[in-house]
Amino acid sequence: MDWLHIALRSLGAIAVLFLITRLLGKKQISQLTFFEYITGITLGELAGFISTDIESHYTLGLTALLVWFIVPFTIELVTLKSVTLRKWLEGNGTVMIKDGKVMGKNLKKERYSADELLEQLRKKSVFNVADVEFAVLESSGELNVLLKKENQPLTPKHLGIKVGPEKEPQTVIIDGNIMDEPLATAGFSRAWLNAELEKIGVTKDNVFLGQVDSYGALFVDLYDDMLQVPANNEKLLLLANLKKCEADLTLYALATQSKDAKATYEQCVKQLREQITVLVPLLKR
Incomplete structure (x- = not known):
């Protein structure tokens, strides 16, 4: 009955190891520091020892x-309070x-070759060293990269746009299957969801995955990969209508002979243009 003995010891080791890993936290399964690396290896070895060494007492392995x-x-608790x-x-x-x-000296210190550095940069989607302003090898072994200002992605903040x-x-x-709790969290009902599905000519039974983003736009992925979901053009139509209103107001301002009416139309055009500028990033998503 050695096989049953080993099976029971293994189940016990799995349970204890799972509990320990949960208590040690997510760092234990992410990028490891030196100490966490050693701890992980040792816990694995001890779990194997407990499972198969039936001649030794079970409590010794648990100890x-x-x-x-x-x-x-x-x-871990102490290092949270002690920087040193x-x-x-x-x-x-x-x-x-x-x-x-x-930094050639630091590469030698970490026993990093130029090829290894280039490989780590490529993992960060950086293929040209000249694009990098700063890069640091963390204690976990991960290379973090800061691109030069002119090579960083353009953001709404750079354009002065508030989002x-x-x-x-x-x-x-x-x-x-409709997930009622996430649907309610998004602030919508089943009636709204069914209406959105009807707009694109899709039934919920044909949907493998459906998501609602923070702007209330519905994305669906269908079971049949050959079917194409029609694009939702409501936002683009709204943008087109707003621009048409701007153009109409401009024509009214040019056509009128009244100075007061002309000033009113021009003021409306200015205000509408400002609102369109704010809404364009949202309506073109």
């Missing part, structure tokens, strides 16, 4: 697991590129 849980857990201990255990980031220049806060998209249909 070892408990020690390897208490020590890292205590150190945190630097000593986790290390500091190493600057690899500064002011657009590759509203972005909310989390809500998944309202999964496998043809």
